[in-house]
Amino acid sequence: MAKTSIKEVAKQAGVSAATVSRALSSPELVSDKTLTRVLAAVSDTGYKPNRFGASLRTQKSGNVVVVMPDITNQVNAGIIRAIENEAMQAGYSVLLGDTQNIQARESHYGDMVSSGQADGILVFTPRIPFPTDEDQQPINDLPPLVNSCEEIPNDTIHKVMIDNRAGAIAAVEHLLSLGHTRIAAVKGPALTPSTESRLLGYKEALTQAGIKVDEKYIITGDYGTDSGVIAMEKLLRLRDRPTAVFCFSDDMAIGAMNTLREYDFRIPEDISVMGFDDIRYAKLMSPTLTTIKQPLTEIGKESMKMLLAQMKGESVANKRITLPFELVVRQSTGPVPS
Amino acid sequence: MAKTSIKEVAKQAGVSAATVSRALSSPELVSDKTLTRVLAAVSDTGYKPNRFGASLRTQKSGNVVVVMPDITNQVNAGIIRAIENEAMQAGYSVLLGDTQNIQARESHYGDMVSSGQADGILVFTPRIPFPTDEDQQPINDLPPLVNSCEEIPNDTIHKVMIDNRAGAIAAVEHLLSLGHTRIAAVKGPALTPSTESRLLGYKEALTQAGIKVDEKYIITGDYGTDSGVIAMEKLLRLRDRPTAVFCFSDDMAIGAMNTLREYDFRIPEDISVMGFDDIRYAKLMSPTLTTIKQPLTEIGKESMKMLLAQMKGESVANKRITLPFELVVRQSTGPVPS
DNA sequence: CTGAAAGCGCTTACAG
DNA sequence: CTGAAAGCGCTTACAG
Known part of the structure; x- marks a missing residue:
C-alpha cells in the first residue's frame, strides 16, 4: 500500500x-x-x-460494535443489515461480533469499546459484555450501549424489544381459536429471556382458556432447525399427542414439519405447526408456515438510532422501545382434527 | 467509561x-x-x-475487513462465521462490510485498509475495492487481499474458489442421467462470475450430450428466493415445458418449488428441481432439495488462512485454492416423466 | 487565512 | 531489569 x-x-x-x-x-x-x-x-x-492518528487525537473512532449470538440465523442477519445501513448513513462503521453465546467472546468485543476502538455497542445477548459484580451489575460506567431482543436484567440500560409474552399469547390464542386444546410448546434454550417471556405467554394463554399447563407438552430446543426435528420426535411419542405445536422460532418449526412429514403426518390436518420470527423461508415452506412476525428492519434501525443519540450525548427520553409483532396466518395451522 | x-x-x-x-x-x-x-x-x-495509540506506533491494526455482497444470504453467513472463528484464533478482529453490490460501499471498506484501520481484506465481490484504471487494474499496490467465490479478473490476486463450471456440469449430468433432455437453467445476476461459469458448465454438459442449448430455457434471476418464483412462472408458460430445472442457488430453487406447488405440479414426478449451495434449509424442504454442496466453512477458513499468511509476509506458494463441491442427491429430482 | 507547536496513548531502541 | 525520550499521524487552540 x-x-x-x-x-x-x-x-x-x-x-x-x-x-x-x-x-x-x-x-x-x-x-x-x-x-x-x-x-x-x-x-x-x-x-x-490515517484513522488512528485522527482517532487518537479526537478520541473518537467512528466505529460501533454489534454483539450477536448467531449471525447465521436469518433473524439476526436481517437485523444486522438494517444496523449497517443506518450506521453507514451516520458515518459509522460496524464491527461485527458473532459471539455464539460464548462469554469470553462477548467480553472481547466489549473490550473494543473500552480500548477506544469503538464508540458504542449494540448488544443482542442477555449479558453485559463488561466486568460485572456478583449481582450482574456493571462495575464501571457503561459506554453508549443499547440492548435489543434478548433483555439484560438491568433497568438503567436502553432497550429495543418486542413483547415476546404478548406474541406468544397471540400465537396460542390463534391455535385455541381453531379448537386446539392439546397445544405443545417447543421453546428456545434456557437462559434466553425471549424464551422465558414466550413461555410465560404460552402458559398464561392456556390458563386463561381454562386449560391446564402440562409440562409433558413443553420441550426445550435451541432455536435451531435440528432441535425442532428432535423436539417433534419427542412429542410424537407421547400417549396423548398434541394437535398443535407452537415453536418459539421458525427454524424449529421448519425442523418440526420435517419430522411430521417423515412420519406421514399431514400438516395441518393431523397436527398444526406454528413458528415465531417470519424468516424469509416461512412463506416458502410446504405448507406455508403460520408465525409471529418480528420487525427485523425496525429492530435494527431503532437500535442504531438509539445508540447514535447516546453517542451524540443527546438525552434519550424513551429508554425502552417496544416494537409491534404481527400474527401471520398461513397454511400450517388449521382446525383441530375431529 | x-x-x-x-x-x-x-x-x-x-x-x-x-x-x-x-x-x-x-x-x-x-x-x-x-x-x-x-x-x-x-x-x-x-x-x-488504547488500541489507537498502540496501532499508531506499531502500524498494525489487528483488524481485517470482509467485503460481502449480501450478509442475509445463508451461504455468506456460513462463510463469515468460519472467517471470524479463524480470525479470532489468530488475534484479529473482523470488520464486516455488507456492501449489497454497491461499489461506493465496497470502496468505503477498501478505504479502511488504505487508512490503516485494517491490515488486510477479504473480497467476496468480483471487483477490487480500490482505485483502478480503465482496465480494472489497480492503480496502487494492493494490500494483503484474498478474493473468494466471485472471481476478480486479475491473475496476480490470491483466490479461494470452487470450480463452478464443474459443479454445473455435475448438476446437469445428474439430470441427464435421469433421462431429462429439456433442462432449464435459472441463473444468477449478470456480472457475477460464478453465474457465468455455471452457465458455461450447463451449456457444455448439454452440448456434450448432444442436446442443443435453447435460450428459452435460460432465465435470469438474482440468486434470491423471489426471483426463483418469477423464473419458474416464466418457464411454466413455455409451450414445451422443461422437465427439469437447474437453479444456480438453493434460494432460487426454493422459490421455484413454491411456484410449482402453487400450480399443482408434483416434484419431481412432473418437474425435477435442483439447486446449488446446500444451505441449511435444503434438506428440510418438501421434497428435500437435490443440490451442489459448497464447502462454506472451508471457504471461510482457507480464505482467512491465506490472508493471515500474506499479512505475516509469508510467501504463499499456491496463489489459488480450489475447493471441492459435492453433488447431494435428494428427493426433488427424479426420472423424466414418460 | 495559515503555520508552529503541543499532545492524544502507546511502544521500543537506547542507555544505564 | 528499568526509565527517559522519541515518534507514529493526526487535529486544533493559539498566534500572527
Missing part, C-alpha cells in the same frame, strides 16, 4: 500539515486557491488520512 | 509507562515483583490499552 502521510501531501502542496487537515475536514476555513492545490496533491498521492 | 491511560497505571504501580507496556506485552522482560505490582494496578483501574 502507498502509505502516504499528511506531511508528504503538505510538502507536495507547499503548505503545512495543518492546512491539509483543514482542507479535508473544514474546507471553508481554507482559501480557494490553497484548497485546490491541496486537493490536487491528495488525489495525486492517493492519500487517506 | 473509565478511560484509564497507561500513565495512570504507571503512577499507581510506581513504575514508568514503558514498564507497564512491557509487563502487558512481554512479561518476561519484567521482574516478578514489578510484574505483580503492575498487574494489580491494571486490574484495579480496569485499564485497557
Whole structure:
C-alpha cells in the first residue's frame, strides 16, 4: 500500500500539515486557491488520512460494535443489515461480533469499546459484555450501549424489544381459536429471556382458556432447525399427542414439519405447526408456515438510532422501545382434527 | 467509561509507562515483583490499552475487513462465521462490510485498509475495492487481499474458489442421467462470475450430450428466493415445458418449488428441481432439495488462512485454492416423466 | 487565512 | 531489569 502521510501531501502542496487537515475536514476555513492545490496533491498521492492518528487525537473512532449470538440465523442477519445501513448513513462503521453465546467472546468485543476502538455497542445477548459484580451489575460506567431482543436484567440500560409474552399469547390464542386444546410448546434454550417471556405467554394463554399447563407438552430446543426435528420426535411419542405445536422460532418449526412429514403426518390436518420470527423461508415452506412476525428492519434501525443519540450525548427520553409483532396466518395451522 | 491511560497505571504501580507496556506485552522482560505490582494496578483501574495509540506506533491494526455482497444470504453467513472463528484464533478482529453490490460501499471498506484501520481484506465481490484504471487494474499496490467465490479478473490476486463450471456440469449430468433432455437453467445476476461459469458448465454438459442449448430455457434471476418464483412462472408458460430445472442457488430453487406447488405440479414426478449451495434449509424442504454442496466453512477458513499468511509476509506458494463441491442427491429430482 | 507547536496513548531502541 | 525520550499521524487552540 502507498502509505502516504499528511506531511508528504503538505510538502507536495507547499503548505503545512495543518492546512491539509483543514482542507479535508473544514474546507471553508481554507482559501480557494490553497484548497485546490491541496486537493490536487491528495488525489495525486492517493492519500487517506490515517484513522488512528485522527482517532487518537479526537478520541473518537467512528466505529460501533454489534454483539450477536448467531449471525447465521436469518433473524439476526436481517437485523444486522438494517444496523449497517443506518450506521453507514451516520458515518459509522460496524464491527461485527458473532459471539455464539460464548462469554469470553462477548467480553472481547466489549473490550473494543473500552480500548477506544469503538464508540458504542449494540448488544443482542442477555449479558453485559463488561466486568460485572456478583449481582450482574456493571462495575464501571457503561459506554453508549443499547440492548435489543434478548433483555439484560438491568433497568438503567436502553432497550429495543418486542413483547415476546404478548406474541406468544397471540400465537396460542390463534391455535385455541381453531379448537386446539392439546397445544405443545417447543421453546428456545434456557437462559434466553425471549424464551422465558414466550413461555410465560404460552402458559398464561392456556390458563386463561381454562386449560391446564402440562409440562409433558413443553420441550426445550435451541432455536435451531435440528432441535425442532428432535423436539417433534419427542412429542410424537407421547400417549396423548398434541394437535398443535407452537415453536418459539421458525427454524424449529421448519425442523418440526420435517419430522411430521417423515412420519406421514399431514400438516395441518393431523397436527398444526406454528413458528415465531417470519424468516424469509416461512412463506416458502410446504405448507406455508403460520408465525409471529418480528420487525427485523425496525429492530435494527431503532437500535442504531438509539445508540447514535447516546453517542451524540443527546438525552434519550424513551429508554425502552417496544416494537409491534404481527400474527401471520398461513397454511400450517388449521382446525383441530375431529 | 473509565478511560484509564497507561500513565495512570504507571503512577499507581510506581513504575514508568514503558514498564507497564512491557509487563502487558512481554512479561518476561519484567521482574516478578514489578510484574505483580503492575498487574494489580491494571486490574484495579480496569485499564485497557488504547488500541489507537498502540496501532499508531506499531502500524498494525489487528483488524481485517470482509467485503460481502449480501450478509442475509445463508451461504455468506456460513462463510463469515468460519472467517471470524479463524480470525479470532489468530488475534484479529473482523470488520464486516455488507456492501449489497454497491461499489461506493465496497470502496468505503477498501478505504479502511488504505487508512490503516485494517491490515488486510477479504473480497467476496468480483471487483477490487480500490482505485483502478480503465482496465480494472489497480492503480496502487494492493494490500494483503484474498478474493473468494466471485472471481476478480486479475491473475496476480490470491483466490479461494470452487470450480463452478464443474459443479454445473455435475448438476446437469445428474439430470441427464435421469433421462431429462429439456433442462432449464435459472441463473444468477449478470456480472457475477460464478453465474457465468455455471452457465458455461450447463451449456457444455448439454452440448456434450448432444442436446442443443435453447435460450428459452435460460432465465435470469438474482440468486434470491423471489426471483426463483418469477423464473419458474416464466418457464411454466413455455409451450414445451422443461422437465427439469437447474437453479444456480438453493434460494432460487426454493422459490421455484413454491411456484410449482402453487400450480399443482408434483416434484419431481412432473418437474425435477435442483439447486446449488446446500444451505441449511435444503434438506428440510418438501421434497428435500437435490443440490451442489459448497464447502462454506472451508471457504471461510482457507480464505482467512491465506490472508493471515500474506499479512505475516509469508510467501504463499499456491496463489489459488480450489475447493471441492459435492453433488447431494435428494428427493426433488427424479426420472423424466414418460 | 495559515503555520508552529503541543499532545492524544502507546511502544521500543537506547542507555544505564 | 528499568526509565527517559522519541515518534507514529493526526487535529486544533493559539498566534500572527
